Amino acid sequence: MQNLLDTIRQCEVCIKHLPQGARPIIEASKDSKILLISQAPGRVVHESGIAWKDQSGKKLREWLGVDEDTFYNTSNFAILPMGFCYPGKAKTGDMPPRKECAPLWHDQVFLELNNVKLILLIGAYASTYYLPDEKTKLTEKVADYEKHLPKFWCLPHPSPVNRFWRMKNPWFEETVVPKLQQKIASILS
Structure with missing residues (x-):
């Protein structure tokens, strides 16, 4: 696993x-229990080199019900973006993740993961890629999360840009997040 991670990081x-150059962000270990498949690192993460070390990560950890030590322990969580590098800024938010990364690297990473109990598909890019036959929009995938269990659980992206989605869909944080936290706690216990 370490050799693969080193290769990906190069x-x-x-x-x-890539407007700010390549800086692939990925974290994993053979023992990772939960796999986070998300969009792509943002500018702040690109600069720090630490996955989810931004406002989106703070909200994600809140949804998961875990602290930073638990989150950054690769025996607990593996972080596998759809695009490994910051793709640049768009009109609202960031550019879409580069399409080269997932087909090039994801299968190789999956072969090294021996202990994954749940894959969180965070945002539309991840859920569309991993649930290609599912033609529903992300909101429906999030609402019907049980349909994809035990393998997948779809989540909206926790970016501050998506605060309007959360305001429009209060059921997510009221109903789905507590169930997600229970699931995460049961896997990590």
Whole structure:
């Protein structure tokens, strides 16, 4: 696993498309219990080199009901974005994740993970990629999370840009998040 992570962290396949250069962000161990598949690192994460070390990560940890020590323990959580590098800024939020990363690296990472009990698909890019036959929108996938268990659990992206989605869909934090926290706690206990 460590050799694969080192190789991925050196990847420059799409460097010419990255406004701030390549800095692949990935965290995992063979023992990881929960796999987070998300969009792509933001600018703050790109600069720090630490996955989810931003406002989105703070909200995600809140949803998961875990502290930073638990979250950053790779025996608990593996972090596998759809795009490993910051793709640049768009009009609202960031550019979509680069399409090269997931087909190039995800299967290789999956082969090294021996203990995953749950895969969290965070945001539309991850849920569309991993549930290609599911034609519903992300909101429906989030609401019907039980349909995808025991393997997947779909979540909205916790970005501050999505605060309006959360305001429009209060059922998510009122009903789904407590069940998610129970599931996470049971896996990590």
